[in-house]
Amino acid sequence: MTDNKTAGTAQSFIQVAKENMRNYSMFIMLVVIVVGFSILTGGININPRNFTNIFIQNSYILVLAVGMVLVIIVGNIDLSVGSVAAFTGAISAILYNTGLGIVLTVLLTIVAGLVIGAFQGYWIAYEKIPAFIVTLAGMLLFRGLTYIITNVTPITPKTDVFKKMSSGTISFDFLKIDNLHILPIILGLFLVLILIFFSISDRKKKIKNNFHLIPVTYFILELVFVSAIIMILCVQFARYRGLPIVFVILGVTVAIFTFITQNTIFGRYIYAVGGNSRSAKLSGINSERIIFFVHTIMGGLCGLSGVVFTAYMNSALPKAGELFELEAIAACFIGGASASGGIGTIMGAIMGGLIMGVINNGMSLMNVGANWQYVVKALVLLMAVWYDIYTRKKAGMV
């Protein structure tokens, strides 16, 4: 939770870089894996088409990982997310086929997810049944209910509009030069400008208040680095079919929840309850309510994930969402969350999800069978968490 921007005045560039190394280690790992596969596949994995596909193929897991990391920070686990996503996905298809508009369908599905989350959250927070057990029951319950409402047959949305939620892109013909979609690039530049503006005004405020500052060189380098990543993403999207709708959904979700965890009272309380629930309680935090809301949010995000997955498959499948929970949990732990609670970030979980996604995708491109994909992913999970524990021990954080 340490804010990078207040690391201390007297520190040298290298010191600051070293201190923040841990924060970037997952990102560096991701880059290494992307580069590794681009060598192995002769660059296919980073061509614009595949690049866009990686996001589309993993979006529903990443949405779940955002909620899962909150659950893990608060010290719990949610095994039901796959079943709940399947159930809500089926609900969305049924609702949509009754003739409701796409926006209303999505909203109602998220509300259904929230209700399911609140139901599970009630048992966990107020009746004090371990989350593991409640969500294990939820996993069975909502799988069963999915079979019941779908009648164990796939439900296909009536029109192709639904499908756009996943594979569609935002692009306008008048913003197209040759084969380049300009919109993502314009948006990217806009984002970078906002980022630079806020970073500088933040730094100015810090100077005015006489706070600790990171060295100017480091500050600039970090800005350049983050801007470059945004632009690489946007250019890649521009070169294929424009900005994927699912990326927008994911980006907005990540932005909202990053803001909540880092800047709001609620976010602080999540970390406080997860870090030491008894101490949090004595600090006047209503820890039951925090736990309840976290599980409710998880339910809502299951709803969103269900919609995205139904769109991706263009069909609500009775067996949808199997093993999603484990992928989402693995993403969180690869991304540095602690199984004992109190530690974890949204960005970390996204990095963890992407690492697994890139590996999946890369191995598929290399025609490695699913069997071996499991083996490799298992090793990555084990190694990533081992590395995390190792560095934490070295930094005296355990």
Add this chain to the structure above:
Amino acid sequence: MFYSKKTGNNIVSEYILEVQDLTKIFPGVKALSNVNFKVRKGEIHCLCGENGAGKSTLMNVVSGVYPYGSYEGKVFFHGEETKYKSVKDSENDNLAIIHQELSLSPYLSIYENIFLGHMKTRYGIINWRQLIMDSRPFLEKVGLKENPETIVSKMGVGKQQLVEIARALSKKVELLILDEPTSSLNDRESEQLLQLIIGLKQAGITCIMISHKLNEVLEIADSITILRDGESISSFDVKKDKVTESMIIQKMVGRDLTHRFPDKKHKVSEEVVMEVRDWSVYHPEYPDYAVVKNASFKLKRGEILAFCGLMGAGRTELMMSIFGRAYGSKCSGQIFVDGKEMDFHSPKDAIECGLGYVSEDRKDLGLILLQDVKNNISNSSLKKISKYGVVNKDREIIEAEKYRKELNIKTPSIDQLVKNLSGGNQQKVVLSRCLMADPSIFIVDEPTRGIDVGAKYEIYCILNDLVSLGKSVIMISSEMPEAIGMADRIYVMNEGLIKGELSREEMSEGKIMTMALQRIQEK
């Protein structure tokens, strides 16, 4: 025959256990310094001393809980220096320790607990029937009339204690150490246990008993050693020296009092800010057992009020239950704040009503060790520095820096994780959190436990500053000089009851100790 080789004297050692110049240092605290302690073969030796005097630490060194090398000085058992790496080693030497918190496996039966860790097997297979039979003589020895197959958690604490002793006996113990064995027993059970210890002595087993109950000590002890502030003060032979309770108390408390506390110039007003009437609290797991019984007290504006008593007297339980029912299965009674009756359902209610609580257990109940200094400081008062639920991080830094300077928290930066701070500085972080929430009634539970003298003085100054601002402080303290040096009034608790009130003129360590130790007369 054991000859003490190391000391070079070729005489049979009359001492089964000898401790020479033992010093044990915990980070920031010297728990034992140059302790000397000798136990004769076949005697009952009692260890007395205030809370924190180092009794349990000493016994933990002797029994190998703190391994060889983690302390300075020498321990001799049967005249040979011990170099225990773990409790297992001391057990092999026929030395057993029974801790204050029982270490039975609650869901196993009596006989399983007795033989846990040293079950007789044949080809790795346990003969359960044989074990049950084998357990019977030990149960007889300790006078426990229970079916060996009874599950331990279904029996009372007194009987569980007997199982612990039976377990020690089953391992052919020569030296048995009991750490406050009667602290959770009623009178009848205590008497039974004391008789058992006397019986063990007659069977040739040497016993060391730590106890606060001086009547019990005088009843059974052959020798008494008194520890104070980690030093061995004196040893008595009970019969030869004609020891009395007051002799022990005097040795336990006598100490230099100069310049350890800032001057108190409190202007206590007559206005009562909080009153508690007939407050009773029941144990969280045994709802029939009242931990605090009908406590009533008043707190005045601008006053430091101290609660003294021994560990387990119910002080923390009383305060935590007042602070939004943070302890206990149920509580009854009335709380008035500024004359209005209050009903706190959670610590949140209490905080909103202007109460603040600083726990004695910094690590488990006070801090969030994984978080940095500034988050720990702001956790109770995020609402103050937020708008629409969004935390103003700049203000958070400003506030945290303010407290860092005011309370002189020694940390490289407010981004440091609190777990890397020393005990005294951690305590200042907890105090800062409480201060930032700006309560008018501070409850501080053992505010200076485990921190060094310099930091203690600073914390005393902070408390004095608070009352000079018209706030009120309730301080739980097990250190009597601290209570006398700081408080305007003292309540003494003993076995869940408020035994008495002492004004500033009446305070003395002798009076407090007498009230805290007196056995409650059976009704």
